[in-house]
Amino acid sequence: MVMVCTKCGAEIPPATTFCPSCGAEIGTPAAPPAFSAAAPVPAPAYGQPAPPKSGGALKVVLIVVAAVVVLGVLGVGTVVYVGYRALHAPGNSVSVGPSVQVSDTDLGVVLYPGAAAKQGAGVKLKLGNTVMVSATYTTTSPVSAVEDFYRNQVGGQAIESKSVRGTSFESVTTNGAQKNSLVVTISPSSTGGLTQIVILHTTSVTP
Secondary structure, three states: OOOOOOOOOOOEEEOEOOOOOOOOEEEOOOOOOOOOOOOOOOOOOOOOOOOOHHHHHHHHHHHHHHHHHHHHHHHHHHHHHHHHHOOOOOOEEEEOOOOOOOOHHOOOOOOOOOOOOOOOOEEEEEEEEEEEEEEEEEEEHHHHHHHHHHHHOOOOEEEEEEEOOOOEEEEEEEEEEEEEEEEEEEEOOOOOOOEEEEEEEEEEEOO
């Protein structure tokens, strides 16, 4: 490669450190700058939404949970208030416990002979034109004998069904404006090998 003196323009032979024409010192040509092979920096993206922060999502969840809890408390409070006002309205009443006296008329069916009332298991409730009576009894007679007795008592219009609660007889009758609903459930008692009888009688009168 022929080199040229940068001062006078004369040709300089190879391996010469001084120009033979003007005597100027010949320097080593500077090496071109080295470029880094580092990865290129990506250009900023414009118009793209920033990723959501996890803290914001957690706040939203907590707000939703708090709202549900508040609504639940308000709902329970409303039900309790309405129930309290209904029970204390004129003509309405509720009796629960050992002091409740229940007759065959209240039960809507004849009680099994010799059955004893279970203490604290009686309920009498009157709300407007509806009266509900519930009572629990026990007897030493076998379940099958009690089933036969009530199968004859409730008549052929009753629906008989068996479940984990025992055998149930359900019937609904109407007499003019009065509607009677009766459910008798017979099952083995959990203590003493007795048979348990649960009777629920509801009477409502259409105004």
